[in-house]
Amino acid sequence: METNLVATVEQRIVEEHLVDAGDVVVVAVSGGPDSVALLHVLFSLADRYSWKLVVAHLNHQFRGAESDAEAAYVGELAALMGLPCEIGVIDVPAYIQQTSLNGQAAAREKRYEFLLQVAADYQAQRIAFAHHADDQAETILMRLLRGTGPSGLVGMPERRSEKKVELIRPFLRIYKTDIVNYCAQHEITYYKDSSNELRKYFRNQVRLDIMPMLKQYNEQLPESLNRLTEMMRAEDDYLTEAAQHAFHQIITCEQAVCRFERSDFTKLHVALQRRLIKLILNCLCLGSDRLDFTKIEFIRAFVLHEQVSNQIFQADEQLYIVREYEAIQFQIIAPSSRPYMYEVEYGSSELSLPEAETQMCCSWIKMGKEISASSSTATEVFLDLDQLSLPLAVRSRRLGDRFEPYGLNGSKKVKDMFIDAKMPLSRRDVIPMLVDASGRILWIAGFRRSKHALVGSDTEHVLHMKLC
Missing domain, CATH: 3.50.40.10 (Phenylalanyl-trna Synthetase, Chain B, domain 3)
Incomplete structure (x- = not known):
């Protein structure tokens, strides 16, 4: 089993160029089975590909002595492997009080901030995370329950860039049972995070309650959700490319204004129309997630309505849409009528x-x-x-x-x-x-x-x- 897991991960790394020969890789290790197994697998491959691994652990100080014990264990594990190790300590509960963020969002923000700093200190090209296939399935189910569009069904990417560093997830096609079995066969010690049992977190509710209930109807639900993710990723890539092409063909953007002709917009498929609106928001540095589906549909209707000649629609506190006969203009500055x-x-x-x-x-x-x-x-x-x-x-x-x-x-x-x-x-x-x-x-x-x-x-x- 261990050989199969290592071989499977190695094959994926090579095929997708997740890590190149000679790379410096920061491995995010929490002390749980997933991250410890990831470190073990990458360590077993490191000599073959001349990788330089750096272990990184952030003590969020959520669980007192338990958090301290995990941090100490990660440090010992890195020492046994002869790897450099960076242990960060941040009072996340205090940060939550300062920012009013929810616990998981605050922890994630500080964790990424810490890992990116470690990567910068070691001039690392990659940061490896231990998210696995069950995590991916849970993410998709959470998004479905909360409401999402096609892009949300893509799930977590296997790789993405942030601040010139590649964030990779080599375990994203590996299921939890295989990871736990790997740890057992290797007699790898790991810690169980007690907060994973707290149902106050939505993800825990999905994993502990909703997913088991739904698996009564489909035992292969995680696999089905991950197949959906694979299909949606390919289709999302295709639509993204088509939307980018349409954007460059019909949209003109200057400073805080984007313009297009209504007739060009109406010729597009509805799927591209929605994506084009989101691309315009990104171009105006507003963020495509600021408008929900209902508002995007209202904007589409405003543009498509044939009887409107001249009108100004304020979509939110920053976004104005000005229609002047067949010309449509998105802008982040209120239309001025100052007399002179x-x-x-x-x-x-x-x-x-x-x-x-x-x-x-x-x-x-x-x-x-x-x-x-x-x-x-x-x-x-x-x-x-x-x-x-x-x-x-x-x-x-x-x-x-x-x-x-x-x-x-x-x-x-x-x-x-x-x-x-x-x-x-x-x-x-x-x-x-x-x-x-x-x-x-x-x-x-x-x-x-x-x-x-x-x-x-x-x-x-x-x-x-x-x-x-």
């Missing part, structure tokens, strides 16, 4: 408009034959200076603004003109409008000019303004 107004000083040559992220160039010139009423365009305007009430100003739109367009009779509400032109909401509140002292809107920059102060044959002085 700048006076155009007579004779000035340039006016900066930071709110609109643009500048205006001004020219105060004498009339020339080449200038006419039709010379003005959306991006520049020629005005008869003598028909203007000075001073002039450039400002954002205001409630009730009306505009008298050149070439049309009468006036129209600026708001209605923007809607008719399907101007995005984000532009409506920042687009610059040139007005004179009487309040007349002379030009909506980048849009159109008014019928006021037209350049004619009797014009002597001209103001030329353009976006620059």
Whole structure:
């Protein structure tokens, strides 16, 4: 049995490149059967692959004398093997009081912090954990009971990187009975953690009560759950790759904003739509786990709804989704509608408009034959200076603004003109409008000019303004 276990683990390590020849490996050893067996197996293979093993144990001080005895045992075991050993002592109960974390979360955080520091001190490439196949099955069942998506059914990874160190689980396909048998045949001493019997922990409830009850209906339940994990891992990898491809094809991200066209999103399969939303959250550094399934579905419905033209949806305290006709924008900054107004000083040559992220160039010139009423365009305007009430100003739109367009009779509400032109909401509140002292809107920059102060044959002085 012992040879089979060692051979099985060795084969997996080689096939998956969990550890390379000559690596320094920190082995997390709690003193229980799983971690002690892992240390024994890796030690039996170390000479063959020139591995340098470092034993690491963290005393969480949860169980008083029991925790101290385990730490002492791990130190003795490492000494017998001639391996360097690092024993950390952290008052996790005190840390729980400081942070209000639950016990298991606090212990896990401090344990990983300690192990990563040991890895850094020894310049280790790997940290080996003793999680096994039964742990994996319990993890999947816990996630099913709490509610999870396809990615949650992938379970614990056999390997993952953190802070340039590879975290590996060589026992992830080995079941507990095989590990205990290995220890018995090798007469390996180990400690039993009494906290593993406390039903106040959800994992213990699953292992002690729920799993045995469900095994009445399927004796091979752990194996079935692990097969599910294998299948979901492959499918999750495929969907992850497809979602990444879609992201790079249709999403544009700049600083705190991600944009895409609604039509591109609607063409995607619903599975990719959900994953794309999560990728956008990651891109915005919000974390894909901040929104539950219900909120993600609400966001999808908001994007897919055909009747919506312009709308802003606040998904949570940080995330805003702005829809401007067919353009969808995810952002972590609240849409700004701060009004602005700048006076155009007579004779000035340039006016900066930071709110609109643009500048205006001004020219105060004498009339020339080449200038006419039709010379003005959306991006520049020629005005008869003598028909203007000075001073002039450039400002954002205001409630009730009306505009008298050149070439049309009468006036129209600026708001209605923007809607008719399907101007995005984000532009409506920042687009610059040139007005004179009487309040007349002379030009909506980048849009159109008014019928006021037209350049004619009797014009002597001209103001030329353009976006620059």
